[in-house]
Each structure stands twice: as structure tokens, then as C-alpha cells.
Amino acid sequence: MRKAKVSIIKTKQNPGYAEIYEAVKRALDLIGGIGDIIKSGDLVLINPSWVAPPVEREAGCITIPEVPRAIADIVRDLGARPVIAESSAVGVDTEKVIQTSGYKDLREMGYEVINLKKTPHVDIPTDNGKIFDTVECWELVQQADVIISVPKLKTHDQTEMTCAIKNLKGLLTDKWKRLEHQEGLFESVIDLLGAVKPKLAVVDAIVCQEGVGPVFGKPVEMDLIVAGKDLVAVDSTCAQLIGYDPSETLLTVNAAARGLGVMDPGQIEILGETLDRVKRRFLRAIEDDPVQVEDFQLIHGEVTCTGCRNTVMSALIDMRNAGQLEYLHGITVLTGGAPFPEGVPLENIVTVGKCMPKECRTQRHVKGCPPNNAYVVKAIIGDRAEVKRMYADDTLEKTDSEAGKLGS
Template sequence: MTDKEILMIHGTSYKKMTKEILSASDLIGRIGDTNRAIGIKPNLVSPSDASYGATTHPEVAAGIIEYLQEHGCRHIVMMEGSWVGDKTEDSAEVCGFIRLSKAYNVPFIDTQKEKAHAHECGGMELEICDCVQSVDFLINVPVLKGHCQTRITCALKNMKGLIPNREKRRFHSIGLHKPIAHLGLGIHQDFIVVDNICGDLDFEDGGNPVPMNRVWTAADPVLCDAYVCHMLNYEKKDVPYIGIAEELGVGCGDWRQAVVCNCNEKTEELHIPRNRKIIALEDAVDEVDSCSACYGYLIPALDRLKQEGVLDKLDTKIAIGQGYRGKTGTLGIGHCTKKFDCHLEGCPPTEEQIYAFLKEYLEKSKNAF
């Protein structure tokens, strides 16, 4: 498998498929010395079952571990940190990764509890969890899905789980795209196994899974994300961190250079609509430096209100994000907007809390006329 290749396999026996595509990709050949320390980085953004469309399927991780152990690799760890607002230990339990850890005797490192140190990353100093330095070969296992703030999330953005919560907050305060791209220099991905089974193509926290029943492998995270961008009907300019990472030399950002190979009979392609929910809902929001969880809970709540036909009663934009700290306004979501006339406390408030709060606000607005 070359760095320009993206291999795909289709089916519903996820562990078996994963082992087959790893064999076709000659992962063990890329690793070389089986005594190397190998890290597996899934996406466990929040405590939700993989069928919800947000988190890595445990069967994919199980397939990776079995493949490695069957080829003599014994120094394997899993490492991940959920988004700010949820505890990794809860996500690992709900998503089945504590069970995997016990079944295969593979340690699970909660990066929310790890020490971290600053590293020079192509002109940006970024904090990275110490456990990253302890592995010789990193296997990234992202979920192919949409994202409320960056349009897509896959290989490059999944590395955010390997930085401490304080750094995640800082990423949002300085703008997500540049630090995500520079993190690609600070954390080298040696191999990528993409969970393209049923990711939510709009929301990073899931809720609207789109069954595609595919697993990909790739070696270039930038090319991988560029191809995802193309597949979801976005231009590269719509996801700026791809172009920035390409300029930094992290990888190739031209999806047309990808050599896509199918390892088994190709099933009918799913039609992916060009108009996405998040784009239609963003007009209701004034967002400045919001954290992923806070914004990620707001957008699905707005979608629910839109489906109920009440969102059009909104008479002001909803403020959200760290940029509103100490400021006043009309309607705000989260602790950062605590000085607003009407605000919902929480860091972050949940989707259900946001939904109920905004529905009550809209009902009061309706009755005022």
C-alpha cells in the first residue's frame, strides 16, 4: 500500500472486514518490528453507542487488536480523551472500550488524566499528552462524520483527543483550523483506519447515523481528509485546516491524487445531499470561539426546533462561545454568556437542556405578540 492509496472494504462483519483490509494494506509490513510500542487512537467523543453515529465501533478496534496480536505485536495501548464536557471514562465504558481493554489485555489511557507538555509544531507551540511520546507507531481510528464547526472530521481533527482539555479550549479561542493543521506536525499518524460504518454526516455527536458499512485504510491524513471533503460535497476551501496542513508538509491535499481501491465487491453508493443541516441552522447563531461540546449540542437542538416548525419564531440570534465572556446581550447559551439578559447556564449545557430552554423562550416570544 502506497501513501497515495486509500483502500476500502464493504460489509457488516466489522471485525472480520477490518482484519481483511489490514492484511490487504500490509499493516504489519509497515510496522516492521513487532516489538515496537503501538498506540491505537479511536474517537470516543461522548458516551454514546457507535450505532448513534459519533464514536468508533468497538468491532473495528477489536479487529485491529486481533490482527496485531496474531502477528506477534504485544506492546499495544489504546489512548483517547473525550470532548470537554464529558468524561472519557464514561465514554470508554459505554462505547465498549473498557470491555475491549480487559478482553485483550490492552491498556486504555485516558488522556484527560494524562500529563502534557508543550511541543514546537511548525511555528506553533502546542500541548500534547505525554503518552503520545511513549508509542513508536500510531494507528488513528477516526469516524468519518460531519462537524458543526469544521464541516468534516476525520483523520487530522481526531488528534485533538491527544491534547489536554485546557489546550482544546485554547484551540477554540484561537480558531480551530490553524492549530488542527499544526497538530499534524506535532503528532505523526503512521496509519489510519477510518470507521465509515454509520457516521452522522452533519453532527459530530451523532444522532442521525448514515449507514455506509465501509472501513477504509490510508497512510496520508491530509489526503484522507481531502477525499472525505470531496465525498461529502465540500470544497477544500470549506475545510481550511486541510489546505494549511498541506502547506505545512503534513500531506497531500489534492483528493484527485488518491488511488481508491475496493477490496471486495462494491455496493451501490449512497447519495449524499449537497445541502447540509448545519449550514441552514448556522444563520440562527452568533458563534465566537465556542467549544465543540457547547456548539455541538446547540446545533442538534436547533434542528429539533426546526423540525417542529418553531425555530422561525426566533427574534434574535443566539450567542455562544468564549468570545462573549464578560459581555452583555439578549440571548445566550452556556456559562460564557452569563451576563446576557436571557441565558442558559452550563459548561456545556446538554442538548436536551438547550432544546427545552430555547423552546420555552420561543413560546414566550410567541405569546408576547
């Protein structure tokens, strides 16, 4: 069996465009070039991460524009048409991300930089999907001959790590992003992977994030470009790069289980830098400055997965950042079928997640697998105050309304 190839290239600190271009080109050359997947005349969708502000390079939140620019230049040299396109997280103004980052400059230089939220959407069939038979994507996704995932490498408050596979969520409408959380994120993202069939990943691991990523993590300078044609192998390698065993990152596990790529490190050939030379253990979301409030309880059941564990923890950090910890007093949050504690009024119990048995769900239950942080905060606060969105431009109510309209 031929091994999947993944390349790792080290740059100098704070590299400029010329050095990033050379790093990307070398990374692609090491995996055999891209002439086998891109032909003259092809429409190539280059999908960076524009999840949300902050957009500054040193924050490590979004894919820096130099990386997709380098890919676009290489794609042009093959006679193909590169289009850099993405939709930000639910409730986030994608155009604002473009206009306040270097992507505005790319537009002015003549590169096609597209806000997918301003384009038509279509239904794309999944390949034997476990959650969905179709996914609601943007029309450009269907039109593209080749899709390239260009993520920012970060820890994630729900999925442990976000990289090449998770990055594809930007190809979904806001309505469908929310639906994936409700029905099961860890399998529905793999439905998406099987539907859109990306042929390449180039990872921006120059300045990454650890801790409570994907937006408010702590920046970590790694100065790396990672590339591969097997997205599962890329994510497996990047997991090891930041201190995870690939088996700890459920999206990678599920994708490999469906035969969508190689997760086993023994079946991956790493080219360029060695893992031992450049890897570093990242602070995990669950380890990052936990919130502690007197007379507040968080009780996880035996079946609670990392998705709900990290989501609740991240929601509490959102409340701390918003100055709303006072609303935790007297509240108990239960996940994964945890038993109801004695002496706590039922109206003070918030139950979270799809794994909470239906007969145990309280009136303040938060559905989802895992749910969005904001809905956990809303269940805790109730009508006592407005949920303060940490990075979305819209209120929670407007997000619900707009997401409901999309695709209708």
C-alpha cells in the first residue's frame, strides 16, 4: 500500500510573501506537485479560514492572505482559474473580515476574492452520508473543478483541533452550519468532506492558536506550512504536530473510518521537516484558564464527549469575557446523562447535548451535538440579560432569524 504524503516546511520568523510562496511551492513539490489534480482551464476554489475577527496576523485566527495568494499564483501558472472564497461563522459579517484584513488588498491586486454569503446556494448530494443525504453549500462549490482547503491550524473548543477537514464548514450556508451542530457535528462534517471531495490541503501553521480556539486562543508561532492531497493524513499529521494522538481528534477518526483518507501515522510519509524537530504540545481548550464560581456546578456524565465538555467550558469563558459570571450563581449544568444532584431546584438545572436522555431534559435544555456556545449561555442567563456575542456581529435572535430564512 502506497503511503500518503504530507510535507512540512519551516519558514523564518514573520515571513514575507516571497518566502511564503517558496515554502508553499516546496511543500507542493515534495508531495509530487499539483499538475496531476489541476488542469488548464480548471476552476479552483481556494478555501481559507475567515471564521471571525481578529484578523491580525499575530492573533493566529484566520488564514493569512499570503498563503492562498501563493496557491493562487501557482494555480495560475498551470493555466487554471483560482478563486479565493469562504463564508465566516454564523452571524459574522464575512465582508467585514475581508475588508479589515489583507484579503481586501488581494482584491485590489486583481485576485478573485469572494464572500460566499453573497452568492447563491445549492444542494449537493453526500456520498453515503451518515447524517445528511445532501448538504446546502454555495453554488461556487458545485461549479469548482478542484477544491483546496487552506486552514489555519488551531486548537478548537468543540473538536479539539481545527484543520483541513473542519475548515470545510465555510463551504456551507449558515443554516446548514447550525443544522450540523444540532444533528451531530462529528459525523456531518464528514458527510460534507465526502460531498465536496477536496483534492488538496495547504495548512497555514505560521502563527497558530492554542487553548480556547478557534477565535480566542493564545497565539503560537510555529512558522510552518503543511501540505498533502489526503486531508485525513494532513489532519493526522497536524494533530501530532500540536501534541495530540490522531485518535483523540474525532473528525480525523470518523473520516478514516469511512475510508476517506489515511490516519495511521505508519501509513503516512512525512517529507521536509521531521515531526520530532518541529512539534510542540499545544495547550488544549479544556486546560485553558477554567472558570470557577461559588455555588455553580458543572457535572459531566459518563458518555459526555469532548464536544460538550469543551463547549460548556468555552461558554463559561464567553460569560467571563462578557462580564456575566454573576448569572452562574445557583445554576447546575448537566451533560451526557449525568444524574440530577440532590437539593437543586429543577428550574436551576440546564441540560446540554444530544446525549442527555429525553426524559432527563429540563425546560432549559440546549440541543445539539455539540451545541453552539451562545445557546448554552442563553439557557443559563434566560431572560435576565442579553447574550453578548463574542465575535458575531449579529444578535442571537437575528442569527436565528436569518439562518432560518437561508435555503427556504
